[in-house]
Amino acid sequence: MILVFAMAAAIWFGGALMDAPRQARLILLSLLYVAVLGIQVAFPAGHPLVQATGGSAALWLILGGFVALFIGYRAVLRQLRSRVTGIAAAPLMDAEKPKTLSETELNRYARHIVLREVGGAGQKALRDAKVLVIGAGGLGAPALQYLAAAGVGTIGVIDDDTVENANLQRQVIHKDSAIGMPKVFSAQKEMEAQNPYVTVRPYNRRFTDDIAAELVAEYDLVLDGCDNFETRYLVNATCVAGKVPMISGALSQWEGQLSVFDPATNGPCYECIFPTAPAPHLAPSCAEAGVIGPLPGVVGAMMAVEAIKMITGAGTPLRCQMMIYDALYGESRQIALGPRADCPVCGNRA
Secondary structure, eight states, X not given: OHHHHHHHHIIIIIHHHTTOOHXXXXXXXXXXXXXXXXXXXXXXXTOHHHXXXXXXXXXXXXXXXXXXXXXXXXXXHHHHHHHHHHHHHHHHHHXXXXXXOOHHHHHHTHHHHTSTTTHHHHHHHHHHOEEEEEOSSTTHHHHHHHHHHHTOSEEEEEOOOBOOGGGGGTOTTSXXXXXXXXXXXXXXXXXXXXXXXXXXXXXXXXXXXXXXXXXXXXXXXXXXOOSSHHHHHHHHHHXXXXXXXXXXXXXXXXXXXXXXXXXXXXXXXXXXXXXXXXXXXXXXXXXXXXXXXXXXXXXXXXXXXXXXXXXXXXXOOOBTEEEEEETTTTEXXXXXXXXXXXOTTTOOOO
């Protein structure tokens, strides 16, 4: 029996010294256990191999039972912990946030704090802010990265899609190892690894009418990075009803556009500018028309900048304006926007 334990120790600790993966070492230990149990069953009681490996199958069966119980207990404990974390972690983290920035946070955000337009008060406003990002794809990916890096305290992300190989050309928050993983969990993993001081709330589902109002009401600001007009009109209507500003971005091939829709400040809503969705052949998806890889990063980062300006009060957000960026020719231009009195979503505001 001592020989078996010595072999097990050699597999486990020797493998660790050789940088063998934990899973590979566990598989080897399992094979050793099966081999020893096989010897006990297959050979007669007095056989030298039986004597050298403990002399009785009962001992190994008891040991295996204890190990199985331990593994089962750990699995149940992990499941319970994940359920509790999923339900209650975000509110607890919100409640437990200290009133002042720690020394580590002051150092991390020093380049923000020295900006006259942000300062310590602006950074604390970022830490206290709650921002919801619709979509963790081309526009959502860079926006989420920069919001987390900037120290926005609570970031919600909703998307029902999974990471695909074709996403990785532009959605740089996701990694090759995350292919097949829900995008919201892939994004959460990267954001928390980048900044453990933020709270990420992933919603692995579509943004639909039955949850829209309740979800948006929990946030101060919404970033719309969705890839279809049906969802975009729903986001707009929900934000107008809840008086929550919406930062909207869109992409096609080499061109991107960006605007802040905030009817509560007498600006237009999205439907004021786009009263009807264009015909499918006039607005093909990125999969159909293509998109240059860095363009979502440019526009998504601009969306994050607008969010930071809205939260801190810095500068002039793109209210009543639409910025259009042409990456192919390196040009940008702005178009003035105004509310439409007959808009079915935000008209007749008096």
